[in-house]
Amino acid sequence: MTNPTHPAAPGPDDLLGTVLxxxxxxxxxxxxxxDGFFTLGGDSIAAVELVTALEEELATDIDTALVFRADTFAELALLLAQTSADTGPAAHRAPGDSPDGRTAARPDLTGEVAK
Structure with missing residues (x-):
C-alpha cells in the first residue's frame, strides 16, 4: 500500500518524458x-540548465554529475530513478523554494541528506 504522505519514487519510464x-x-x-547530452552540444552551462529544469519539475535536488555519467537521455532517466529509489521517495519543495534550501528531513538525489 502506498503511503500518501510519502509517494513512491517515479520509475525510469515516468521520468523519461520529464528528462526529454x-x-x-x-x-x-x-x-x-x-540521444546524448554531449552529442546535442551539451556543456557545463547546459548541464546546470538541464538539472535546474529537472529540479523544478521534480521538486527535488539532483547532482549535476548524473548528466555527465549518462550516455543517453534514457540512461539519465534510469539514473534518476535509481538514485531516487536509493535515497527514498522524492521530496517535494514548496513552490519558489530554492534547490539549495534543503532540510535534514528531506532526501535529495545527490545521495546525501542535507544538514
Missing part, C-alpha cells in the same frame, strides 16, 4: 531517448 522535455527546453529541439 527539460532537454528540449535547454537545447531548443526535441531530443530522442537515445
Amino acid at each position: 522535455a527539460a532537454a528540449e527546453q535547454v537545447f531548443g529541439r526535441s531530443p530522442g531517448p537515445d
